[in-house]
Amino acid sequence: MLQGFFWNMKCISPMTIIVPDIPHSVYLSMLKHLIDWVTSLIEQHSRIDQFNQLWAIMPPYSGFARLNQPYSQVMQWSGKEMKALGRVIVPVSAATLLNPSATQKILFTDALLCVKNSVYFHIMAQYRYHTEATIKYMENLLEEFHCHKDGFSGFCTSKSTKKVSEAFKMQCTLDKQKERKSGHFGKTFCSCKKSSC
């Protein structure tokens, strides 16, 4: 742990400053980020239709409220839906990422391990009895999650970075349009085969 200024004060400990509150720190942050990363990965590899179909047909089970809609049509993420998401995300993403090509194989296995570890972590965090062993399990799961998270690194961006990238994209497209209008094209795409080109 990093040594901060506050840690030397006797009345303050890091555990009491930041209270890990399950709905906000697990469901609304961890799982929400995770589903964003997973769906953007699946979208990048154009398998989002399968994901939506699988999402809608999950059968009911005790402790799991059925999700009747496909993923993209769920507008409101209340607590009930987030809980159901935690139950369902591992099998659905595993079934969606079946049969990877040779280039995708490492990426997909890493992504699945990442999903698995974080879901197990969030379930284990809600245990009502803890021993030293279960706490060790939690730490190991978190460590493994951090080992395999690199596949998601393109999608894990802050809002400011997204804004900057969009502005950058606009700028680039405008530049290219200007270039095209001014009539300067590269040699590779020149259709006339004259030597003066």
Next chain:
Amino acid sequence: MATLEKLSAAAKNLRVDEDKMQIESAIAQYLVEESDFNFVKMHLLNYFSDHIRQLGYLINVTSELPEKVMTDLKQLYQQSNHQEATFHILRTKARKEVFQCRALNANAAKQRRNDHMPLTKIPIKGMMKNPHPAIKTLNDLAEWCAMPKGEPQNHIPWGFKDLPTSQTMSITISISVVSTIQNTFGTMQYQFR
């Protein structure tokens, strides 16, 4: 230099697509370089284990319950006349819950009447008697029956094995008796590992 007019439509489109691809790859690379997992909510997960060691399991500090109560609180405050609201909120809430409880009881009674069952639940006499008062836990019972040792749950399927019917019946009945006694009087002593 070639101008725009000299190129065919297909070549123009190819050029536009090429530009788009270039921009997209540049943006993707930029996002990969800029993105990291170094934000507060990801960092908070590291403190879970220390929190559990010092202050107990995490459902102690969950905000789920207050948030659930909050909706009721808002609605009841709107119903009141905003003067001495605390007392009014509590009174209205208590009254509502009593009515809900009565409605549940009435519905249950109606259901029982429709199913031709007695209106009040009668405890079953035979289930409460233990024929062997010395045996109080499932492990004791297993020893008395000379069962193989193991988890208590595994003894019940063992009871249904190919034995003479009278013996099987006696074993299963005694298992059910002991388990009901344990459930009712709370003498269950599982060790949570």
